[in-house]
Amino acid sequence: MNGSNQVPPAQRPRKIIHIDMDAFYAAVEQRDFPELRGKPVVVGGAPNSRGVVATCSYEARAFGIRSAMSAAKAYRLCSKAVFLRPRFEVYRAVSTDIRAIFQDVTDQVEAISLDEAYLDVTASSLFQGSATRMAEEIKRRIRELTHLTASAGVSYNKFLAKIASDRHKPDGLCLIPPEQGRTVIAELPIGAFHGIGKATEAKMLALGIHCGRDLERLPLATLTQQFGKAGAYYYRIARGIDERPVIPNRPRKSWGAETTFPADLSDKTEMREHLAKLAEGVLKKLARHGLQASALTVKVKYDDFEQVTRARTLGRPICETRDVLPHLAELLDRTEAGSRKVRLLGVSFSILENAQRPVTGQLDLFTQG
Numbered sequence: 380m381n382g383s384n385q386v387p388p389a390q391r392p393r394k395i396i397h398i399d400m401d402a403f404y405a406a407v408e409q410r411d412f413p414e415l416r417g418k419p420v421v422v423g424g425a426p427n428s429r430g431v432v433a434t435c436s437y438e439a440r441a442f443g444i445r446s447a448m449s450a451a452k453a454y455r456l457c458s459k460a461v462f463l464r465p466r467f468e469v470y471r472a473v474s475t476d477i478r479a480i481f482q483d484v485t486d487q488v489e490a491i492s493l494d495e496a497y498l499d500v501t502a503s504s505l506f507q508g509s510a511t512r513m514a515e516e517i518k519r520r521i522r523e524l525t526h527l528t529a530s531a532g533v534s535y536n537k538f539l540a541k542i543a544s545d546r547h548k549p550d551g552l553c554l555i556p557p558e559q560g561r562t563v564i565a566e567l568p569i570g571a572f573h574g575i576g577k578a579t580e581a582k583m584l585a586l587g588i589h590c591g592r593d594l595e596r597l598p599l600a601t602l603t604q605q606f607g608k609a610g611a612y613y614y615r616i617a618r619g620i621d622e623r624p625v626i627p628n629r630p631r632k633s634w635g636a637e638t639t640f641p642a643d644l645s646d647k648t649e650m651r652e653h654l655a656k657l658a659e660g661v662l663k664k665l666a667r668h669g670l671q672a673s674a675l676t677v678k679v680k681y682d683d684f685e686q687v688t689r690a691r692t693l694g695r696p697i698c699e700t701r702d703v704l705p706h707l708a709e710l711l712d713r714t715e716a717g718s719r720k721v722r723l724l725g726v727s728f729s730i731l732e733n734a735q736r737p738v739t740g741q742l743d744l745f746t747q748g
């Protein structure tokens with residue numbers, strides 16, 4: 380691959396990118412409701428409920444509000460904050476979009492949550508193999524497609540890549556090269572170690588371990604004696620060693636969408652239109668992921684909540700909505716929709732195996748600009 384590199388692949392440091400969206404749910408709300416921009420926004424439970432804060436905008440963080448805090452406490456800290464219920468379907472849609480961007484860079488993607496993923500780009504030759512430039516490009520594409528910002532961390536293992544993505548939030552990009560790894564860890568407060576929760580932090584502080592440097596001083600035997608199996612992990616992490624691989628998520632076998640209607644439907648033409656719209660949305664997503672559909676399922680939930688599905692295998696890969704319209708109508712006809720009222724309709728497509736996006740398609744993205 381890279382002829383000037385003298386180090387055999389097995390010993391060459393890996394290149395790991397960690398991407399994490401900034402104030403994810405809150406940022407989506409501020410994007411969709413411009414009047415919320417610049418304001419403290421709290422997404423989660425209602426302030427007068429027993430609910431908790433899922434997340435909050437950076438403006439709300441200035442008041443000390445944090446994830447997992449009770450909504451009531453958040454209200455006490457900032458009564459003028461805007462409290463919103465989460466809109467998961469919107470966050471999921473953004474998540475699908477950013478994952479498509481990751482897949483354009485590499486298939487070595489491990490999504491950790493809706494807003495966070497690790498990418499192993501060691502084998503990628505994009506930008507002459509510069510992981511930092513790949514991270515810049517991912518951030519740029521996320522902003523362009525979703526109008527949201529992400530922070531990126533680049534390093535030689537997952538632990539440090541995650542530390543790096545946190546360093547310059549929001550909209551940050553931080554590289555921790557191999558020669559700096561140990562210093563960064565030495566200075567890291569023990570509470571900032573991912574994988575060290577509140578209880579372990581308290582125990583470490585009681586043992587006089589305040590930062591990575593203190594941790595590094597302890598022999599392996601002491602650490603395993605105090606922390607069991609985790610002790611060996613801490614021992615290695617303190618030395619900048621984290622060999623956990625990026626484990627690509629298993630490809631999804633099917634993709635779908637569904638809608639519950641505000642009022643039950645009885646008109647079949649209207650149902651067909653809804654199915655077509657749902658199918659179009661899913662097919663667009665499949666196209667973005669370079670996937671092709673091999674089978675189609677229609678789901679109908681009647682007004683009494685009874686639910687049926689009808690499926691058919693397609694003779695050939697289908698990409699266009701108009702190609703599936705007759706199938707949607709036929710599958711709908713095989714239900715009692717119309718004679719019974721319908722409260723929910725859904726469409727899903729099974730994915731044709733081995734229908735990968737061609738490699739040139741991946742590179743196109745990066746040769747445009």
Ligand code: TTP
Nearest residue numbers: 399400401402403404405433434435446447494
């Ligand atoms: P995070 O990435 O931890 O937080 P964030 O994106 O809101 O803020 P930042 O990364 O800039 O610090 O979590 C991602 C989303 O997951 C978050 O927007 C809401 C949700 N979440 C919860 O619902 N409960 C929680 O306790 C946490 C930490 C997150």
Ligand code: MG
Nearest residue numbers: 399400401494
């Ligand atoms: Mg985040």
